């Protein structure tokens with residue numbers, strides 16, 4: 438099956454979502470890029486509120502820096518991360534990331550890399566996959582990348598842009614990047630809109646009444662486009 442990423446169709450959909458939801462521009466609450474990186478790692482398989490609880494607990498033991506975190510007893514870190522689930526695994530991942538951060542010379546070292554090199558380095562760290570790496574690139578490092586998460590795949594499939602069979606991460610990312618503005622503020626807004634829409638309407642069990650994209654959705658029985666796609670059972674921990 439082929440991708441259906443027509444630039445006018447995709448642009449219209451994002452404009453429709455922007456008009457419907459009027460979200461604020463900035464969307465990742467953190468004091469600095471390193472904290473965003475930590476949050477991106479910890480938010481895997483949990484909710485953002487639990488990540489905030491864990492980060493607040495870590496802060497009670499000292500500053501959120503790689504050196505300070507590596508100086509903590511791993512058992513202490515694990516106790517702080519307990520609300521996020523998989524806390525022993527996340528403790529190891531957080532410590533691995535801190536070690537890489539020290540080797541990089543901190544945030545300035547990450548920022549000095551080109552986007553492909555930065556992504557490659559992040560993906561080499563145990564526990565960092567494509568989505569987490571791109572969260573870090575987009576939000577911590579101000580790079581114009583399109584984050585593909587469960588919300589994105591679900592919406593794009595229901596709108597008929599993606600086939601129902603899952604495609605590789607980079608195939609979907611590059612398809613979006615080819616039709617969206619090449620600046621990080623726009624792409625952050627896109628990501629926020631998709632998540633908000635995925636929480637308000639396009640949930641695993643969709644709430645199509647009042648959906649701003651109903652008219653162009655192949656997944657909705659009342660849409661003129663209906664019938665081309667069966668929605669896959671993707672799930673997001675935030676649903």
Ligand code: SF4
Nearest residue numbers: 638639643645648654
């Ligand atoms: S009409 Fe329903 S399935 Fe389609 S985008 Fe809206 S909420 Fe999702």
